[in-house]
Amino acid sequence: MPYPWPIPDVTGVELYKQDAVVLRRDFSRPGVDWERADVKQFSWSSRKRLAFTAANTDTVFTAMMTLTYPRVFPNDGKDVKRNLNHFLVLLRKRNPDVLYLWFLEFQKRGAPHIHIVIRGVRVNHDAQQWLSQTWYRLCNTNDPKHLAAGTRLERIRSPNGARNYCVKYAYKMKQKNVPTAYRNVGRFWGCSRSVKPTCRSRHDCTEDDLVGALEESGWTWQTSERIEYSTLYGAAECLTKWIDDGILELSTSDQTQPGDGTLSAGIIPSTKEG
Numbered sequence: 648m649p650y651p652w653p654i655p656d657v658t659g660v661e662l663y664k665q666d667a668v669v670l671r672r673d674f675s676r677p678g679v680d681w682e683r684a685d686v687k688q689f690s691w692s693s694r695k696r697l698a699f700t701a702a703n704t705d706t707v708f709t710a711m712m713t714l715t716y717p718r719v720f721p722n723d724g725k726d727v728k729r730n731l732n733h734f735l736v737l738l739r740k741r742n743p744d745v746l747y748l749w750f751l752e753f754q755k756r757g758a759p760h761i762h763i764v765i766r767g768v769r770v771n772h773d774a775q776q777w778l779s780q781t782w783y784r785l786c787n788t789n790d791p792k793h794l795a796a797g798t799r800l801e802r803i804r805s806p807n808g809a810r811n812y813c814v815k816y817a818y819k820m821k822q823k824n825v826p827t828a829y830r831n832v833g834r835f836w837g838c839s840r841s842v843k844p845t846c847r848s849r850h851d852c853t854e855d856d857l858v859g860a861l862e863e864s865g866w867t868w869q870t871s872e873r874i875e876y877s878t879l880y881g882a883a884e885c886l887t888k889w890i891d892d893g894i895l896e897l898s899t900s901d902q903t904q905p906g907d908g909t910l911s912a913g914i915i916p917s918t919k920e921g
Contacts, residue, residue: 657854657874660886661846663703667879667886669857670849688825689835694817697750697836699878701813703844706746708764708809710802714782717793720758724831727751727759730785737781742768748809750816750836757826762816764809770802847883850890860889 655671714734721727731749739745745767754760768774775798783794803809825832852860854874861869864885868876879886 654873654875657852657857659849659851660857661849662883662886663844663846664705665702665881665883666699667882669874669877669879693835695878698814698817700838700842700844701748701810701817704842705845706766706842707806708748708766708803710765710768710770710800711809712763712765712778713799714761714763715797716758716786717788717790717797719788722828722830724829724833728833731761733785734782741777746839746842748813748836748838748842750813753824753826753829757828764803764813770800775800860886864888
């Protein structure tokens with residue numbers, strides 16, 4: 648379906664660890680209110696931001712925590728996020744160097760279910776005991792079964808294991824539908840500041856330059872004479888040769904701030920859900 652407004656001209660490209668982000672001239676859509684909307688589902692834009700963060704972070708996660716609720720569970724996202732936020736505060740207090748990325752899903756019975764990939768926590772019996780007791784105390788369920796089986800701590804053995812798991816999670820809608828009785832779902836994922844991807848370099852170029860570089864380098868998804876994407880997944884390595892050869896010139900501006908590329912480059916900016 649064609650866009651009902653012109654696609655802005657390409658002005659450059661930012662390279663991240665795996666992906667490239669297209670930069671365009673500033674534009675706005677008339678009559679659009681950009682105020683944050685209530686989150687009612689795991690939106691496509693939020694899923695893309697999670698996949699981008701997981702694929703391009705420099706953090707190598709080494710373990711994963713899973714937090715669950717017992718037979719009786721909260722149906723208000725504010726209560727769940729309150730439990731999660733308190734847990735993360737205590738986790739950082741116990742492990743000052745911890746880095747994390749968390750994401751929410753729902754079990755078949757409708758209970759919220761939280762995964763946290765982490766770095767900076769040793770996987771051992773003491774850590775598992777602390778995890779079980781802390782989550783049990785914060786949830787205040789008074790259910791002995793919850794204390795025994797409400798959490799899990801496991802080691803991630805592959806350097807790319809967490810990244811691949813998170814990207815797969817982002818694009819799989821199973822267990823993402825919000826149960827009818829659940830309200831105030833809030834964000835579906837979040838991360839500590841140091842986990843956010845860092846822009847490695849920024850380059851000025853025209854759209855013709857970028858299209859030619861993508862076509863010649865064999866980037867799989869380049870099939871037209873225009874760039875219709877905001878994020879070029881897996882294109883950072885493909886564009887390296889063209890940058891080294893001087894076809895895509897290094898930007899003279901040193902004012903660019905690293906980011907996740909989703910707002911500066913989006914063809915269709917969206918409300919900041921999730």
